[in-house]
Amino acid sequence: MNEKELQAQQQRQVHAAGEPTKPGKQFLPAVDIYETEEAVVVVAEMPGVAKEGVEINLEEGVLTLMGERHNHDQKGKVLLREYESGRYVRRFTVSEAIDQEKIEATMVNGMLALLLPKVAPAKPRRIEVRGG
Amino acid sequence: MAIIRFSDRPSFRNPWSEFERMRHDMDALLRSMSGEAGVTGEGGTVYPPLNIFEDGDNIYVHGEIPGVEAEDLDVSVEGDTLLIKGERKARAHGEKVSYHRREIQFGTFSRAITLPTRVNLDRVAARSVDGILFITLPKAEDVKPRQVAVKVG
Incomplete structure (x- = not known):
């Protein structure tokens, strides 16, 4: 049983190196990354992002996660504002060889789970040395 | 304001x-x-972070609760206090897992909010979409703003 009390994590805003073309704030989603024998799994917290709003890119070893929040937020007068809407962006360098064809992503309850299967290790090849 | x-x-x-x-x-x-x-x-x-809005008819409480299942969530209103309780459960995964990063937290939470006006308890509605909790609390009839016609003469 996990009786730990949850603490609110602060929204971490990033100022991207390149200027974004769309206006709006960018935030870093909190992530868990773990590795099993077969795959690397990335889990990212993206509340307010629907399945359609997620964009994932793996290019030259750089994994980019992007999530666009849907915007049915503001209604009437604001009495309290503790989180802001915007876009989630986070990039990682992936050192393991990933089988790009088999990448799977699911989005449930604002949690993005990304399965990056490793390329099956090449079988050791024995090279015979022949005598002359 | x-x-x-x-x-x-x-x-x-x-x-x-x-x-x-x-x-x-x-x-x-x-x-x-x-x-x-x-x-x-x-x-x-305090978890969860909330945004609260108000218009003439309703108070809207929105909260970020990614990864919390609807059945692990408990929203109640008592008098003028809104109580949001719940638990975010850890995901189960197999053995032989090595973590590279661990930033997502798990545990229980509970947050009480004093509402600015009395609400109609029977018509409070809550739903959870994509990790956001939306609670709509209709204001009690007698605290709704009423238009008063100004007569001339």
């Missing part, structure tokens, strides 16, 4: 929150000047 009206209610807001906010802003400013990573953060310290 509604925000000022709220700060008159000490049970709802910490009277020092304005100073805390200022300190926060100053810290953020200092951080940005010292060139420390381009990351700044703001927000509450």
Whole structure:
């Protein structure tokens, strides 16, 4: 049983190196990354992002996660504002060889789970040395 | 403005929150000047972070609760207090897992909010979409703003 009390994590805003073309704030989603024998799994917290709003890119070893929040937020007068809407962006360098064809992503309850299967290790090849 | 009206209610807001906010802003400013990573953060310290809105008919409470299943969530209203309780469960995964990063937290949470007006308890609605909790609290009939016609003469 996990009786730990949850603490609110602060929204971490990033100022991207390149200027974004769309206006709006960018935030870093909190992530868990773990590795099993077969795959690397990335889990990212993206509340307010629907399945359609997620964009994932793996290019030259750089994994980019992007999530666009849907915007049915503001209604009437604001009495309290503790989180802001915007876009989630986070990039990682992936050192393991990933089988790009088999990448799977699911989005449930604002949690993005990304399965990056490793390329099956090449079988050791024995090279015979022949005598002359 | 509604925000000022709220700060008159000490049970709802910490009277020092304005100073805390200022300190926060100053810290953020200092951080940005010292060139420390381009990351700044703001927000509450109680989980879940909430946005609260109000219009003539309703009070809207929205909260960020990614990864919380609807059945692990308990929303109740008693008098003028809204209580949001729940648990965020850890995901199960197999053995032989090595973590590279672990930033997502798990555990229980509970947050009470004093509502600014009385609400119609029978018509409170809550739903959870994509990790956001949406609670709509219709105001009680007698506190709704009423249009008063001004007669001439």
